Amino acid sequence: MSSSIKFSLILFCACSLFIQETLAGEVICENLPENLCSFAIASSGVRCVLENYKNEDGNLGYTCKSSEVVVERFAGHIETDECVSACGVDRGFVGISSDAFLAPEFTSSLCSQACYQNCPNIVDLYFDLAAGEGVFLPTLCERQKSSPHRAMLELLSSSGGSGDAAPAPVSD
Template structure:
């Protein structure tokens, strides 16, 4: 966790996403067309306030553990549709150690009517079920065969 005097507009774009300004507001990476008509990026201060994390720039360790990237532009609830992303977000390495990222996705989930703790619990239960199947050699019980129709 890196705490310092953070002003979103002064951050290099490579540090913008998943940073929180000293004011307590989230930094967001935005794109725009520059004078040459090419896409360029800038870091802006959002109106979203984060409790207890002011002046915070997310660590590379958390970025990797949670499966997020610094070049994220606009974060969408569609991320929850990816089981790979959800597995990384719900992993102990992320969920227990990266409060900034978890807070962001927790609030995003709430906005979509999703409970992140319930989603993570479901992810863990599904993972355990898959491990159980794999530990049994991948075999699943045979379905009960229906008797063949008799032809008289």
């Protein structure tokens, strides 16, 4: 093989790697548009959060910021529209709260097979939020399927958690 062919092959491989890296890009919360911010995770592993502010004209504006919550196993992930829809979440929410669990429709969507089995990033986020309220998400989902009203009552009384700990589901 001639040296010019070897050089061309090496140059082609190097350019291919550069193009792949450029196309894949690094996810930086502050560079994301507001319609992709919520449920995204920066390449550094921190969750992105949508925040509001008042601009110079006094109007409400939105910006994407890095939170202090680190989730390395999903680093560089921007949630799909399919998961946002299946899980019943809204990219327009400012901040994320466990108050969403109080809406039976939300819990039903989050616990649905379409969300719970296919959207590990969103499930992981709400798993952690539920745990912060003393609720074990898999138990809440089991109870929600058999008796939605009872599940909500248990959640409201914070007795829905079993005290057990287990990792949230993660897809391959």
